[in-house]
Amino acid sequence: MLFQPYPFEKLQELIKDIRPNKPLFKLTIGEPQFPTPxxxxxxxxxxxxxxxxxxxxxxxxxxxxxxxxxxxxxxxxxxxxxxxxxxxxxxxxxxxxxxxxxxxxxxxxxxxxxxxxxxxxxxxxxxxxxxxxxxxxxxxxxxxxxxxxxxxxxxxxxxxxxxxxxxxxxxxxxxxxxxxxxxxxxxxxxxxxxxxxxxxxxxxxxxxxxxxxxxxxxxxxxxxxxxxxxxxxxxxxxxxxxxxxxxxxxxxxxxxxxxxxxxxxxxxxxxxxxxxxHKIAQEIRKKYADNLKLAQQIFTTTPIYPFSFYVWLYVRDELSFCKKLYEKEGILVLPGSFLGRNNAGKGYVRIALVYDTPTLKPILETIATFLQKGEF
Incomplete structure (x- = not known):
């Protein structure tokens, strides 16, 4: 049986020679950054x-x-x-x-x-x-x-x-x-x-x-x-x-x-x-709800649904965007093409909203500004 490498393996290969200029924030994997209750x-x-x-x-x-x-x-x-x-x-x-x-x-x-x-x-x-x-x-x-x-x-x-x-x-x-x-x-x-x-x-x-x-x-x-x-x-x-x-x-x-x-x-x-x-789960859910609301306010032209904790952001050249964002800003996102076949996901990046809202706000603002400048 021949399996494709997992998306995160492909990502590591993509950025292996890059040394970011700033501290790292990983928005690639859907891993909650809130403490376990x-x-x-x-x-x-x-x-x-x-x-x-x-x-x-x-x-x-x-x-x-x-x-x-x-x-x-x-x-x-x-x-x-x-x-x-x-x-x-x-x-x-x-x-x-x-x-x-x-x-x-x-x-x-x-x-x-x-x-x-x-x-x-x-x-x-x-x-x-x-x-x-x-x-x-x-x-x-x-x-x-x-x-x-x-x-x-x-x-x-x-x-x-x-x-x-x-x-x-x-x-x-x-x-x-x-x-x-x-x-x-x-x-x-x-x-x-x-x-x-x-x-x-x-x-x-x-x-x-x-x-x-x-x-x-x-x-x-x-x-x-x-x-x-x-x-x-x-x-x-x-x-x-x-x-x-x-x-x-x-x-x-x-x-x-x-x-x-x-x-x-x-x-x-x-x-x-x-x-x-259930009560604790609702408290955690509300944190993600705040993150979704924040993302909707920042990425106003992107459809961000009120479910899950991902932003599916169109950036045109997702591989270049991912590499340059990582190099210049220390922010790591996942190229959408790594998640699909036959060009599905091409042009998109997946952003995981897994940090607390105050931490996430400047990160998402930086991504939005970086995208607007188009220097990738």
Whole structure:
């Protein structure tokens, strides 16, 4: 199998000979710069004695209860434990689930947005799948779509709403339409919802609530994944889940026992505290909301959606812009072309709004001024 280098590897190659003139600010990776809440840190310390136990691949009951609590709080959905699998973050799911799902299909086909989170592509390579790239661009408001002929062929469609890197988000009605397509053309529909908890005012819709309201209450063919990483500034906790169609998840859980992806028991215990920390999560969300508002005020000609924490900024020559901004101002952003194929993302850079607002303000102002001058 031949995999493309990850975007951050390409970035390091791009800037390897550059020595910036100023202190470094990294706005490349979606890594929260806010401290992990104290209650989660305390829970982690207090759970260390659980290291003496082998972790369960299935997951402990208290973790299921906390994820169920989150789904009830966030989407007013009461899922059975058979409709949920706790996971070791979500990247591993996005990589190994397609391999599981498509393993017995002779000529499997996947579809996912372009540009994309690169693990989608890795999964398609590992599962030897044909791929339909759903192009995201300004002309279609960065919304994914497939033709009827493509939907007749596809076995697995991965959506990503709210979207990384564009921030564009599908409405509940748009998600319902995708659910209808999944049922009508009998493909599995998975929505990567890792940015669902970062928004300004109104929370984005989820694929499971769309499915339920449409009448597909058993979530046939429908799955959602999510993670605690952004919601509680805890990416190293590696707590995520996949939820939805119990018939699919039953066999997938058996498959997972062979993968060695059991979440360490102290992390399961800590995560069970984190998933229930709704008030603290709202406090963190408001910080990102302030950052989004700030970005909207500074980049007035760029569509910045009130979801996720990225700015998808058009700069014309993204490679030169990235190198010169890094050299002259010590600010590192990610070229959009590193996130897509067939020129998707070309001309854009992705900016992660992960610092506190006072720190971020002069950085974004510097980027806006640098762009306006056009000296790159």
């Amino acid at each position: 104290q209650n989660i840190q305390d829970a982690f310390k207090e759970s260390s004695e659980l290291l003496r136990f082998y972790p369960s691949t299935k997951g402990e009951s208290y973790l299921y209860e906390s994820i169920q609590d989150f789904l009830s709080y966030r989407y007013n959905l009461n899922l059975d434990s058979k409709q949920i699998i706790p996971t070791l973050g979500t990247r591993e799911v996005l990589f190994n689930f397609p391999q599981f799902l498509l393993s017995e299909i002779t000529h499997p086909t996947m579809a996912y947005p372009n540009p994309f989170y690169q693990v989608y592509e890795g999964a398609s390579i590992a599962s030897k799948s044909k791929v339909f790239l759903m192009e995201l661009n300004q002309d279609n408001n960065f919304k994914p779509s497939l033709s009827i002929e493509q939907m007749k062929q596809v076995n697995l469609v991965i959506l990503n709403s709210p979207n990384n890197p564009t921030g564009a988000t599908l409405s509940k009605e748009e998600l319902k339409q995708w659910v209808q397509y999944a049922l009508e053309y009998d493909f599995v529909l998975l929505n990567d919802e890792c940015y669902s908890e970062i928004y300004q005012d109104t929370p984005p819709a989820g694929i499971l609530e769309a499915s339920y309201e449409l009448g597909n209450k058993d979530f046939k063919n429908i799955l959602s994944i999510n993670s605690i990483s952004k919601r509680l500034s805890a990416p190293s906790l590696r707590s995520g889940f996949i939820a939805g169609d119990a018939e699919i998840l039953k066999n997938y859980l058996t498959y997972r026992t062979y993968l060695g992806v059991a979440m360490p028991t102290p992390l399961q215990k800590t995560a069970s505290i984190a998933w229930k920390s």
